[in-house]
Structures are given as C-alpha cells and as structure tokens.
Amino acid sequence: MGKFLIRFSFLLILVAILFAGYTWLTLQxxxxxxxxxxxxxxxxxxxxICKTWEGEMALVTMPGTMTEKFYFSIRDESIADKLNESIGKRVVLEYEEHIGVPFSCFAETSYFVTGVKTVQEVPPL
Structure with a gap:
C-alpha cells in the first residue's frame, strides 16, 4: 500500500507540473x-476570483456600414487605464492571440491587448 501511495503521489505531482508548464506556454x-x-x-x-479586464470594440470601416465586434482581454492594469482614458475616441489596439489557455481565470477571450494608440478621426467622405 505504501508503494502505491508514493507512485500515485509522484504521478499527481508530474501531472501538476506538466499542466503548469502547458499553461505557462500558452500564456507566453x-x-x-x-x-x-x-x-x-x-x-x-x-x-x-480572478478579475480580468474584458472589452468589446466596434470595427467600423465606413460610416453607415455594418459594424463587426472585436472581443478582447487585458492582463496589464496600465493598458486598461490607458484604454479607459481613450473611450469615445478612435483607437488602435495592438494584440496577441493565445490559443489553448486552459482557464477563463486568465481571460475570457484568446485576444490579449498589449498596446493602445489613439488615432485621428476618419474624415467624412
């Protein structure tokens, strides 16, 4: 019985290490x-438990056309602050897509915003 517990414990530790490695890899x-x-x-x-910034951006190509929505997540608090200051203005979001992140605790979407730039309004036609 003692050998079984040792092997089972070793197996659980190995699985936990592999899962942690996989999670780290998907986030990096x-x-x-x-x-x-x-x-x-x-x-x-x-x-x-895990608070993440989640957002929605309207991708407008031309005034009066149908808009597409881009759903994104923010992991960096300073980027969220910068984006909050830019609400109502046209912005460019720099993002990375991370596929296979195991928990929604890290984010609800696979798109992580890494930078924000405010741009000039598009002149009317």
Whole structure:
C-alpha cells in the first residue's frame, strides 16, 4: 500500500507540473499578433476570483456600414487605464492571440491587448 501511495503521489505531482508548464506556454507563446482599429463600446473588470479586464470594440470601416465586434482581454492594469482614458475616441489596439489557455481565470477571450494608440478621426467622405 505504501508503494502505491508514493507512485500515485509522484504521478499527481508530474501531472501538476506538466499542466503548469502547458499553461505557462500558452500564456507566453502567441499564435498571432496584429492591430485592430475602432471604437471601444464596452470595457469592464470581470470575475469572481480572478478579475480580468474584458472589452468589446466596434470595427467600423465606413460610416453607415455594418459594424463587426472585436472581443478582447487585458492582463496589464496600465493598458486598461490607458484604454479607459481613450473611450469615445478612435483607437488602435495592438494584440496577441493565445490559443489553448486552459482557464477563463486568465481571460475570457484568446485576444490579449498589449498596446493602445489613439488615432485621428476618419474624415467624412
């Protein structure tokens, strides 16, 4: 019985280490990177235990056209503060896409904003 408990404990520790390594890898390695421009419609801090900033941006190509929504997450508090200051203005979000993050505790989406730039309004046609 003692050998069984030792082997079982070793197996549990090994599984925990592998899972932690996988989680670290998904948060560090990005599948894609890019920029999206639009207007922030919603930004809120959500979560029961792990609070994350979650947002929604309207991607407007031309006035009067149908808008597409871009859902994103923010892990850095300073970026969230910068984005809060830019609400109502046209912004460009720099993001990284992380696929396979195991828990929503890290974010609700796979798109993590890494930078924010305020841009000039698009002149009317």
């Amino acid at each position: 390695w990005s599948y894609s990177e890019g920029d999206r421009a639009g207007y922030i419609q919603k930004l809120s801090k959500k979560g029961w």
